[in-house]
Amino acid sequence: MTRRIVQRGLYAGEMALGDEFVHQPGRTLTEADNVLFTTLTMNPQALHLDQAFAAGQPFGKPLVNSMLTLSTMVGLSVAQLTQGTLVAQLGLSDIRFPHPVFHGDTLYVATSITDKRESSSRPGQWIVTMHHVGRNQDGVVVGEATRTALMWQSEAVREEAQ
Incomplete structure (x- = not known):
């Protein structure tokens, strides 16, 4: 019998509260990524x-576009935290970029759960609040953001609602 395993958040x-998730692998941001993202977003x-x-x-x-940095930080967390378990993203706050990201830098992200109700x-x-911290390949913090999301409580509740 073959098992069927679906990746989900x-x-x-x-x-x-206090859980910290380290998202792997990281993502190297290239010049092509930066130019494409920057031009796509006008x-x-x-x-x-x-x-x-x-x-x-x-x-x-x-410099790598800071919105690309932010999008990548959130994106790196999706598979582990919110894939298929998210109802809606409610907001982003407390965003900061204390150090620039350059072409060829690799972004690594860790996410902590800071609130849940x-x-x-x-x-x-x-409503789950997460704090994302992005670091480059040298461990230097290049971005931080607080993300608030509306999430299903459990698979059973989600299936019941459908």
Whole structure:
């Protein structure tokens, strides 16, 4: 008999305050990633697109778009935490980028569960707050964000709602 295993995130009931999840593998951000993301999002910032311009700026080379950094930080957490268990993302806050990301840097992310409570208006769903910390290949913090999500409490509750 072959087992069928479906990769999924965790339900709110499987998370505890203080849990820390280390998301592997990391993601190396390339020049192509940066240019594609920046142009797809209609961001004309020369710091991301113009090597000659960036060479004359304080960091001396193009910076990876901070929104790409943020998106990658959240994206790296999906398979382990919210794949198939998320109802909706409610918000992002306390976002900061204390150190730049450059082409060729690898982003590694860890996520801690900082708050969790039952939704007062949506039975069987919980509001979970996560704190994402992104570090480059040298361990330097390059981004942080707090994410609030509406999540199913358990698989049984989710199936009952369908």
